[in-house]
Amino acid sequence: MRTLIEHLDFACTVNGSDEVIKDAAVLIEDQWIADIGSTTELHKRHTRGTIDKIIDGTLIGICPGFVDTHVHLSETLSRAAFPDHLNTRTWVFHWAKPFYAHVNEEDEYISVLLGATEMLRAGTTCFLDMGAQNDPGVTVRAIEQVGMRGITGRHAADNPPEQLPKGWSEEMVAHHFFPDTQTALRELEDCVRRWDGSAGGRIRCWVNIEGKEPCSLELHVGARALAEKLGVGTTYHLATSIEEADVCQRKHGCWPLTRIANAGGLGSNLVIAHGAAISDDEVALLARHDTRVAFCPGTSLKLGKGATCIGKYPEMIDAGVTVGLGTDGVSASGNLNLMRQMYAVAGLFKDARNDPTAIGARQALRMATIDGARALDWDREIGSLEVGKRADFILFDLDHVEWTPYTDPLQALVWSATSASIIETWVDGQALYREGRVQTVDETALKQEARERAAAIVERAGLEFDHGPSSTSLYD
Known part of the structure; x- marks a missing residue:
């Protein structure tokens, strides 16, 4: 044709x-x-x-088409379910985790369909999904139905907290937290072998892990090494906030990215999600190892990650680091609309640094398209x-x-x-x-089912919008 x-x-x-x-x-x-x-x-x-x-x-x-380099499609039913006065670690451990703990396979299928619908309406044609809360096959089947292009994986960790916070279910912990690094890597390899190349190659599967405190250093390093062996990529959250960096400094004597680099964990098949707490020396490490970064401006604004005061994103770009744009999940940033992220990134650093030459329209569009494709190692075909x-x-x-x-x-x-x-x-x-x-979904029926399922998840999780935790000491 x-x-x-x-x-x-x-x-x-x-x-x-x-x-x-x-x-x-x-x-x-x-x-x-x-x-x-x-x-x-x-x-x-x-x-x-x-x-x-x-x-x-x-x-x-x-x-x-826009390329979203960091999104949580399993999170789409949590829109506006959490308050906006939370820092990153509190948001993750005491709000997002309890929500995820009560998302079953049917919920996740609807969540992915709804997220894909929102992305298509906003011009996104390809994405890197952080990882399924259930089996990655749920995400694969939903995206195959919609017709989009994307990457998914299996959410995995190996370092559970000593005491489970309110809302964390035993079932969720058993599914997400493996008893050791090697068991986690074997499961991740199986997922890649089962799902990579689905839908005639439109859907890829990576060795994705959660990252940060819930994952051991061995899992961070091992995930990238396994991905290299399998010829795919990996992504995980790292250096997402100054709070995370401070915890890492107290425990290990350095910031998160340096810790990974010292263990030989950086490489060109790694996409770091957020990367807000990065030092000048660490920018050089990213460039040296051709490690990519997914910047989510909307999440930084909503959760106060500090992109404009401590973020080194302009320095990363100047150093030759590939920086793509991500929307994150709808409860983290509020939407899956990369046009809103483009607008934000084009102007954030102009204002923060009193520099009208910082980022701007041309670079913002590249971050949302070809640089995002390059981060996903898909730039030979898209972007x-x-x-x-x-x-x-x-x-x-x-x-x-x-x-x-x-x-x-x-x-x-x-x-x-x-x-x-x-x-x-x-x-x-x-x-x-x-x-x-x-064209590929019944949007009316989908939205009605999404509303019903979202309300049921919030109720099962016991989330109280006006009375939930506003701080955390987990992993301290």
Whole structure:
């Protein structure tokens, strides 16, 4: 099937020179971009008789699909279930963990479907999921149904707290916390061998672990080594807050990233989630080992991680570290919308450092597309609009008030537009979101079931919005 979209007002290619093509045309052949350029150029290169379908792109703009480098799809039913005065460690141990403990397989399937629906509506075509609360097959089946591209894994740890906090169930602890590192690694290897390459290669499986205090140093290092052996990647939370860094300093005499580096645990197949508490010396370590970082601006804002006061994200980018954007889970950041993350990251460091040259629109778009794809080791196929890459892209309605009027497409895309002006999201040459709905799910029924399941989980978990814990001493 050959489809030509012609007379697009612009194409933000995010190629090596960040080329923006005016009066653009894109030729899609099955799942691939077969040609891209000006409409005049493509008319010269292809006769209309060889095209199966022609789409008029007048008053439409196109850019690559967004790549979410850190998301918790098992968390989607927890939207607005936790208060916003919690620091990271309290949020994780006394709110998120009790919620996760009561998410069964049916809940998680609905959670993943709902999260994928939200992402497609906001232009996200590919993601790195932190890991399933149940079997990764639940996530695989849901994403296969929706038609997205993504990476998942099995949530794993090996260092449970001595005393379980309120809300942690014995079943959850037995599933998540393995008796030792080698047992955890054997299970993780089995998951990769079972699920990697699903849905014709659209879905990959990595050696994902929780990271931080719930995981031993041996599991951090062993997960990356196992991933290297299997030819996949790994991701885990690390250096997520100054509180975590302080605990690590007291216990081990150094900050978290240095501890991993000293044990030989860094490498190019590792994506560190958050990385808020990173020193200048550790930036150099990241660059030396080509270790990638998933920055979640929305979570830093909501949980007070300190991205603008201690974060070294501009320094990472200047040092050549690949930094992608993540939304995290909906209770951590509030949404799965990478357009909101782009807007935030484009301006956070301008304001924090009184430097109008910091990050900006061009870099923000790259972080949400090609740099995210590079972090996931998928940049040879996705992340930019180039011949030979997958037809994963977003179409914007330029007749929307957000775009009326506009001069520079890049500035308007990052600073003016929201997901409200997205009219189509394509993955593998298929428009999964169009005509105001995701084509592969019954959104009405899905939302109703999600509401019912979310309320039941909160009740089972015993979470009291106005009376829950606001501090923690766990793992201190």
